Every structure is written in C-alpha cells, then in structure tokens.
Amino acid sequence: MVLIGAFQARHLLDRFAVGFGIYFTYMRKLARIFDVAKEAGVSPGTVSKVLNGTQRMAADTEARVWKAVSKLGYQANWHARILSTGRSEALGVVILDILNPHFTALVKGAGQVASNQGYTVLLADAEEDPGRELNLIQSLRARTDGLILAGSRLSDQQIASLHSPEQPIVTVGRRIPGVPSVTVDEYTASLQLTGHLVTQGCKRIVYLAGPPFWVNQERERGYQDALALAGLPSQVFKLTSPDLLGGEQASALLWTVQPFPDGVICYNDLVAIGLMASLKTLGVKVPQDVAVAAFGNHPLAAHLSPSLTHMEIPSRKLGELATGLLVELLKKPQEASHVQQYAVLRPRGSTQRPEVA
Amino acid sequence: MVLIGAFQARHLLDRFAVGFGIYFTYMRKLARIFDVAKEAGVSPGTVSKVLNGTQRMAADTEARVWKAVSKLGYQANWHARILSTGRSEALGVVILDILNPHFTALVKGAGQVASNQGYTVLLADAEEDPGRELNLIQSLRARTDGLILAGSRLSDQQIASLHSPEQPIVTVGRRIPGVPSVTVDEYTASLQLTGHLVTQGCKRIVYLAGPPFWVNQERERGYQDALALAGLPSQVFKLTSPDLLGGEQASALLWTVQPFPDGVICYNDLVAIGLMASLKTLGVKVPQDVAVAAFGNHPLAAHLSPSLTHMEIPSRKLGELATGLLVELLKKPQEASHVQQYAVLRPRGSTQRPEVA
DNA sequence: TCCGCTTTAGAAAACGCTTTCCTAATACAA
DNA sequence: TTGTATTAGGAAAGCGTTTTCTAAAGCGGA
Incomplete structure (x- = not known):
C-alpha cells in the first residue's frame, strides 16, 4: 500500500536550515537534544522550551541554545516528540489511485492547506493492496491525528465506526450520517450532463457506472431522472475498473446494445478517454x-481529439476544503458538517453533434 | 510541502484486521501493549515478543496474547516502536510535482516495491514549498531510513553530503559521484530523438530546456551532438517551468527565431502538450x-491530436529500481552503484512530416 | 535590611514500545 | 534421584522528547 503526505518542517528551525547538511557527513549519529544542552551548557528541558517557545528564557541563554542547535545541525527526533506530545500533527489521506489526476489534484490541494496549517499529510494509495484496506486505514490512523477518505471501498458502517472526536474522519465524495464530508452536487451535475446530451440530439444514451458508492449512485440517479424527464430509455453498464483500461474494455459492452448507442456518459474522464481510444480503433466516430x-x-480533456466534454469536478478545491474541515475538527470537536461544491459543464468536441452544430 | 508514501501494516496483525474497527468507537484511548499484557495475564515484554516473533513462547501463551490483541483491537504505537528500535521502516521519496505523471508513475513503482519489502514510503512534493527544500529533505530524513531523490533542486554537493551508509540516498535521473543512482541513458535517448527529427526532414530544430540538472544536461548534449553530426544549427531556449504552463509560454520564444523552427524537442511531455495547445491557437500546424x-x-501521449512522439522514459521502472537499490543498501551498506535504463522511441503523429510520409 | 513575588532553569516523570539480561521452572540424561 | 541443559517469561533499562513541579535567584517595595 502507498502512503502520501504533505510534510512540514518545524518552523522555528527554518532560519537555520541553510548549512545544516554539511554536518551530517561528519556525524556518526544525529545530534540529540541532550547534545545541544551540553553544548549550550543548559539542561535538555531548557533547550526544548527555547526551541518550542514554550517558556521564555533569558536572552543570552536563548542565544546560546540557538547557537548550539545551529552548530550541531540539530533536528528534533520526530517520533520522540510525537510520543511525548501525543499529537502527530499529521493528517492521513486515502485515495483510490495515485495515477488518477483527480486524486493527485485533490492531494495537491490537501497538501497545501495542511502545510499552511502546520500539518503533514500522509497519503495512502488504496489500490495498491485492495482487500487489506481496513488494515491500511487503521495503520494510517495510528500515525495521524485525523483522516480524509477520498476513495475508500469500506462500508458506510465501517467508516462511521472509525470516526471519533479524537480522531475525526472527513469523507470526500461520500455522504455518511454522522461523518463530516465534502461533496459535489453530483445529482445536479448528472442531470445537467445528461440534459446536455439530450440537447445534442442523442436518443440512446448509455451510462458507464463506476464503483457502487455515493458518487456513482448520485450520478446514476441524475442520469436516470434526466432521461425519464426526456422520455428516453436508459441503460447502465458496470465498468470493470474506473480508469483507462476500464474505458477501453467498455466498448465491447456497447455492441450489446442494438441499435448502437448515440451517447455515452462515463463515470470519469479516464474511462471516457479509454473508451474513445477503443472506439477509434473500431472505426466508430466521436461525436458523429x-x-x-x-x-x-x-x-x-481540452487537448484531446476530439476534446472531451465533461462536468468539471473541482478536485483540488475538494482537497483544500476537506483539509480545512478536518483541521477545524481537530482544533475543536464539533457537529459533523457537510460542505457542498458544484460542478461546471464544459461542452467540448466530443458531444458536438453535426446535426445540431 | 507535501509528503507521499507507501504504507504497510504490520504483517502479524493482518489476520486480525477484520472486525477491529468496531471497537474504536467504544474506546476512550487506544489500547497499549500494557493493556494487552494485563488482558492476557502476561508481561508487556512477552506480548512484544509474541507480536514480533522475536522469541517463541508456549503455544497457549501465544494464543492468549493473540486473543487479547484481537479483543482490544490493539495496534502498536508506531512512534513508540520506532523510537525504541531506531528504525522507521519508511523510505522517503522526493519528487518535483505530484501533478506530473512521470513522478506519480515513479511513486507507484516505488510504493509497490517498498510494500513488498515491508517498507512504507513517505513522499515529499518539493514544488509546494521551493526554497525550503533542504529543510524539507532533512525533516523527511529524520523520519525515514533512507531517501530517494527524484526531483530535487539541491546542489550535487549538498546531496553528496547528505548521503551516508546509515541513511543512504539514491538519486533518480541524476549522477553524483559517490551517490548511488538510477538513470536513463538520456544522452543516447536524445541522440535518437534528435536523429528522428532530422530523418523527418527538419532543418531548424529547437530544444526547450528544463531545470539545469543532469537529465537536462544529457538531453541537451545529445541534442547538440546529433545536430552537429547532421551539420544543422542548434538553438536552446530555457523554459520558465517544465510543465503545461511552461510549454504554453514557450511558443512565444519560438517566434524570436527567424525563420520559424520546423522542429522542437521538449524537455518533457507536459511541455510538448502545452506547446502544441498554444501553437494550435496561433494557427501553427503540427507536424506540417x-x-x-x-x-x-x-x-x-497516444491519445492526443496529433499524437505525441516521444522517447518513452520508464518512470515506473525507475521507481522500482531505485527502491530496490535503496533497500539493498539498507540491508547491507556497500559501494555506490549506478543502474541504467534505456528509453524507447515512440514515433507518432506529431513528427510525421507530410513530405516524408 | 528583609520579605514576598516574579523570572529563570533544572530534575524527573511520563509517552509506549523493544530488548537485554536473568531467574525460575521444566525436561532430560545419567 | 540428582545434576545439568534448556526453555518460558518477567524486570527493567533504554529510545529522545515534552512538561510539570520546584528551587534558586533577582527584584521592588516597605
């Protein structure tokens, strides 16, 4: 399994960063706080207080400590510090696949906010070791103060049972009672996207469904409702996987529909891209x-040929919001709140039907 | 700054994973080894030995311990364990930008190998906080047993001084004396790619250069040599950034060349994609x-229009090899070794010149 | 000059785990 | 039986911080 995280150095040491490296070569072991204390002629407790600003010391004492720190290239032992304080100042982010740009953008957003707030992010790639996900999450939990679940296959109940005021969880793209979340209004997004295809004159629109969780449910529901409204038939196929490969394989499914569909809504971009590639080799023209x-x-999406129409999901924003929310919860425990964002329709070439344009 | 890593749960606890979650809700605090010991009627030391398989115990003692572990949902405190053993069983990976697929593929490879070897990977996104990179790396170093540098802006000297037998460093795409590395034969790759453009009839070939480190130096050298061999002029421009945006901005540079270039070699895919998008809006046709x-x-790359010709860099493989090498070094310190891979030419539409084809 | 208050800094106890002794108990051979 | 070899499991000392508690020193006011 893979962990990813945002890391932040301790602020007070920043100003002494330049030049540190050179010492490491000559040191057998990393300097400990005890060494600094000896060098400065004070006690370890004093050094700790100066470094953390916990207690003000006489000006010259502080100066001696800083000088010793600088001289020895001291870096506090992260683990000892966490063990002592009980707070890791790290957040865990679980994503489904690091190769999917949606998740990397989300991580980028999460990393930035976390960094600003003085937190480190550890990222777990759930895809790497499916089946042991609960295990992964628990271990991640043991190392962090709180978790962001952006692509978990765990059941709602499992997730709910993991959420607690001391170690809060924020879900992204998933609504579980009692668990704080950040979501996109996927239902409306789906209504819009399906409506767009209808407007383009499509009559036989297929939906390629992703993993059976909240996001997909909402998208599927919006799709169904939009078609019902338009008086058109619906047909849903389940993807083998929500990525390029799944999209490529999906073209085979489409041939089972007679007559061949004239519109396809894909669970995500990668699926669409895979599908379009496969259709091209089969001689099926998009969007004609x-x-x-x-x-x-x-x-x-805009660089492809044809360029890809999609409902733009604000992935990075989701990461930022989820992290902000989690940090809030860590500061003071409070009721689970739900933050909602909206997707934006980006009409492009892949749905520009000749008879309409 | 952003850290990313691959995470692995302790193997011995795996079999008890299912069902753990449910306990957390009712527990004020996480169970400690002491609680397990009390529950099983043994000492903490015994529990530790059973869990880690350090020392064999009587069958029924082991059974009681496992039962207690399962009942309490015990997870060893990661930090306490590291503090005690002195080994974090984590590897650090520093990349330039998590949004660049080259690096995510590399991380995916690294994560998988690390996971197999019982290591966790922590990933730092250097782009997030440039200027404090040394700081970032030192902090990452404080948390891990060894580092993989895949996109650092540090000087050779700084990196060399950080490398030590106890905390080894492996660089990817960078050759520093005394520091183990995994690289691609960029020079030959560049000779080949430039040669390909020459074969396609290009006479005025420009190179858009990336960050001034080993990889770019080799690519630039190969480019220069290939052109010299063909008796053609060379012209190098420095990118503002090695990504989509940098590529878009680069189109402006091309106009300073008179007559307009008929071939461009880009530092990486993203640059090429950005450039092509920009050229399209300017009415310049690729590859005509x-x-x-x-x-x-x-x-x-193959899905674009036109599809993009590139020398395929085995990113994922690089991640795998670097991790393997690092783990080797951790097992037993040895001479710095250099592993080399090769790129493969993938000729596609973006270089298929009409007069030749 | 003395008293009490504030500041400065040290001693020592956690934090939760591993690991090295070391003892007590058991098994085995003579 | 006795003596020795082996094994099971406990006690306790770290690992490197932080933090609480307390003592000493410095200071102003009476």
Whole structure:
C-alpha cells in the first residue's frame, strides 16, 4: 500500500536550515537534544522550551541554545516528540489511485492547506493492496491525528465506526450520517450532463457506472431522472475498473446494445478517454456516431481529439476544503458538517453533434 | 510541502484486521501493549515478543496474547516502536510535482516495491514549498531510513553530503559521484530523438530546456551532438517551468527565431502538450509547420491530436529500481552503484512530416 | 535590611514500545 | 534421584522528547 503526505518542517528551525547538511557527513549519529544542552551548557528541558517557545528564557541563554542547535545541525527526533506530545500533527489521506489526476489534484490541494496549517499529510494509495484496506486505514490512523477518505471501498458502517472526536474522519465524495464530508452536487451535475446530451440530439444514451458508492449512485440517479424527464430509455453498464483500461474494455459492452448507442456518459474522464481510444480503433466516430461525455477535471480533456466534454469536478478545491474541515475538527470537536461544491459543464468536441452544430 | 508514501501494516496483525474497527468507537484511548499484557495475564515484554516473533513462547501463551490483541483491537504505537528500535521502516521519496505523471508513475513503482519489502514510503512534493527544500529533505530524513531523490533542486554537493551508509540516498535521473543512482541513458535517448527529427526532414530544430540538472544536461548534449553530426544549427531556449504552463509560454520564444523552427524537442511531455495547445491557437500546424517531440511517458501521449512522439522514459521502472537499490543498501551498506535504463522511441503523429510520409 | 513575588532553569516523570539480561521452572540424561 | 541443559517469561533499562513541579535567584517595595 502507498502512503502520501504533505510534510512540514518545524518552523522555528527554518532560519537555520541553510548549512545544516554539511554536518551530517561528519556525524556518526544525529545530534540529540541532550547534545545541544551540553553544548549550550543548559539542561535538555531548557533547550526544548527555547526551541518550542514554550517558556521564555533569558536572552543570552536563548542565544546560546540557538547557537548550539545551529552548530550541531540539530533536528528534533520526530517520533520522540510525537510520543511525548501525543499529537502527530499529521493528517492521513486515502485515495483510490495515485495515477488518477483527480486524486493527485485533490492531494495537491490537501497538501497545501495542511502545510499552511502546520500539518503533514500522509497519503495512502488504496489500490495498491485492495482487500487489506481496513488494515491500511487503521495503520494510517495510528500515525495521524485525523483522516480524509477520498476513495475508500469500506462500508458506510465501517467508516462511521472509525470516526471519533479524537480522531475525526472527513469523507470526500461520500455522504455518511454522522461523518463530516465534502461533496459535489453530483445529482445536479448528472442531470445537467445528461440534459446536455439530450440537447445534442442523442436518443440512446448509455451510462458507464463506476464503483457502487455515493458518487456513482448520485450520478446514476441524475442520469436516470434526466432521461425519464426526456422520455428516453436508459441503460447502465458496470465498468470493470474506473480508469483507462476500464474505458477501453467498455466498448465491447456497447455492441450489446442494438441499435448502437448515440451517447455515452462515463463515470470519469479516464474511462471516457479509454473508451474513445477503443472506439477509434473500431472505426466508430466521436461525436458523429456517438457522443461521449464524462465527469472529471483531467488537465488534458481540452487537448484531446476530439476534446472531451465533461462536468468539471473541482478536485483540488475538494482537497483544500476537506483539509480545512478536518483541521477545524481537530482544533475543536464539533457537529459533523457537510460542505457542498458544484460542478461546471464544459461542452467540448466530443458531444458536438453535426446535426445540431 | 507535501509528503507521499507507501504504507504497510504490520504483517502479524493482518489476520486480525477484520472486525477491529468496531471497537474504536467504544474506546476512550487506544489500547497499549500494557493493556494487552494485563488482558492476557502476561508481561508487556512477552506480548512484544509474541507480536514480533522475536522469541517463541508456549503455544497457549501465544494464543492468549493473540486473543487479547484481537479483543482490544490493539495496534502498536508506531512512534513508540520506532523510537525504541531506531528504525522507521519508511523510505522517503522526493519528487518535483505530484501533478506530473512521470513522478506519480515513479511513486507507484516505488510504493509497490517498498510494500513488498515491508517498507512504507513517505513522499515529499518539493514544488509546494521551493526554497525550503533542504529543510524539507532533512525533516523527511529524520523520519525515514533512507531517501530517494527524484526531483530535487539541491546542489550535487549538498546531496553528496547528505548521503551516508546509515541513511543512504539514491538519486533518480541524476549522477553524483559517490551517490548511488538510477538513470536513463538520456544522452543516447536524445541522440535518437534528435536523429528522428532530422530523418523527418527538419532543418531548424529547437530544444526547450528544463531545470539545469543532469537529465537536462544529457538531453541537451545529445541534442547538440546529433545536430552537429547532421551539420544543422542548434538553438536552446530555457523554459520558465517544465510543465503545461511552461510549454504554453514557450511558443512565444519560438517566434524570436527567424525563420520559424520546423522542429522542437521538449524537455518533457507536459511541455510538448502545452506547446502544441498554444501553437494550435496561433494557427501553427503540427507536424506540417513544425514537428514536436519530447521525453516522457505520459499515458495520453497516444491519445492526443496529433499524437505525441516521444522517447518513452520508464518512470515506473525507475521507481522500482531505485527502491530496490535503496533497500539493498539498507540491508547491507556497500559501494555506490549506478543502474541504467534505456528509453524507447515512440514515433507518432506529431513528427510525421507530410513530405516524408 | 528583609520579605514576598516574579523570572529563570533544572530534575524527573511520563509517552509506549523493544530488548537485554536473568531467574525460575521444566525436561532430560545419567 | 540428582545434576545439568534448556526453555518460558518477567524486570527493567533504554529510545529522545515534552512538561510539570520546584528551587534558586533577582527584584521592588516597605
């Protein structure tokens, strides 16, 4: 399994950073607080207080301590410090796949906010070792003050049972009673996207469904409702995986529909891209034969040929908000709150049907 | 700054994973080894020995311990354990930008190998807080047993001074005397790629240069040598940043060349993609007016329009090899070794010049 | 000059785990 | 039986911090 995180150095040591490195070569062991204390002619407790600003000391004492720190290139032992304080000042982020740009953008956002707030982020790539996810999460939990779950396959109940005021959990793209969350209004997004295809004149619109969690449920529901409203038939296929490969394999599914669909809504960008590649090799033209649209914010959606229409999901913003929320909860425990964002329709070439344009 | 890592739970606890979660809700504090010992009627030392398999115990004692562990949902405190053993069983990976697929692929590879070897990976995104990179690396170092530097802006000297047998460093894409490394034969790759453009009939080939480190030096050298061999002029421009944005901005540079270049070699895929997008808006046709090629392994290179010719860099493999090497060094210190891989030319549409094809 | 209050800094006890002795108990051979 | 070899499991000393408690010193006011 893979952990990813945002890391922050201790602020008080920053100013002495330059030049540190050179000492390491000559040191057998890293300097301990005891060594600094000896060098400065004070006690370890005093050094700790000066470094953390916990208690003011005489000016010259502080100066001696800082000088010793600088001279020895002292870095506090992270683990000892955590053990002593009981706070790791680290947040855990669980994502489904580090190769999916949605999640990396989310991590980027989370990392930035965490960094500003003085936290480190540890990231776990759940895909790497499926089946042991609960295990992964518990271990991650043991190392952090709180968790952001952005792509977990755990059940609602499991997640709810892990959430506690001392070690809060924030979910992204998933609504569980009692658990704080940050979500996109996927239902409305899906209504809009499906509506867009209808407007483009599509009559036989298929939905390629992702993992059976909240996000997909909402997207599927919006799709169904929009089609019902338009008086059109619906057809849902389950993807083998919500990525490029899954998209490529999905083209086979489409042939089971007679006549061939004239519109496809994909669970995410990667699926759409994989699908379009596969359709191209099969000689099916996008958007002339079939329009393709997706949910996501792949940075290259506009660079493809045809460019990809999607409901733009603010991945990075989600990461930022989730982290902000988690930090709030850590500062003072409070009621679970739900933050909602909105997706934006980006109409592009993949749904620009000739008869309409 | 952002840390990313691969995480692994302690193997011996795996079998008891299912069902753990439910206990957390009712527990004020996490169970300690002392609680387990009391529950099992043994001493903490015994519990430790059973859990780690350090010393064999009577069968029924072991059974009682495991039962207590399971009942209390015990998870060893990670930090206490590290403090005690002195080994964190974590590796640090420093990358330049988590949004760059080259680095995420590398991390994926590193995470997998690390996981297999019982290590956790912590990843730092250096881009998030440039200027404090030395600081970041030192802090990362304080938490891990060894480091993989895949995108550092530190000087060779700084890196060399950080490397030690106790806390080894492996660089990726950078050759520093005395420091183990994993690299691609960038020089040959560049010779090949430039040669490909020459073969395609390009006469005025420009190179868009990345950060001034080993990789770029080698690519630039290969470019220069290939052109010298072909008796063609060379022209190098420095990118503002080695990503999409940098590529977009680079189109402005090309206009300073008269007549307009008919071939561009980009430091990486993202640059090429940004450049092509920018050229498209300017009405410059690729590959008719100018051929574009790059180094990289962007998963969508083949999906673009035109599809992108590049020397395929085995990013994931690099991550795997670097991690393997680092683990070796951790097992038993040895001479710094250098592992080399090769890039593969993937000719695609962006260099398929009409007069040749 | 003395008393009490504030500041400065040290001693020592956690934090939760591992690991090294070391003892007591058991098994085995003579 | 006795003596020796082996094994099971406990006691306690770290690992490097932080933090609380307390003593000493310095200071102003009476």
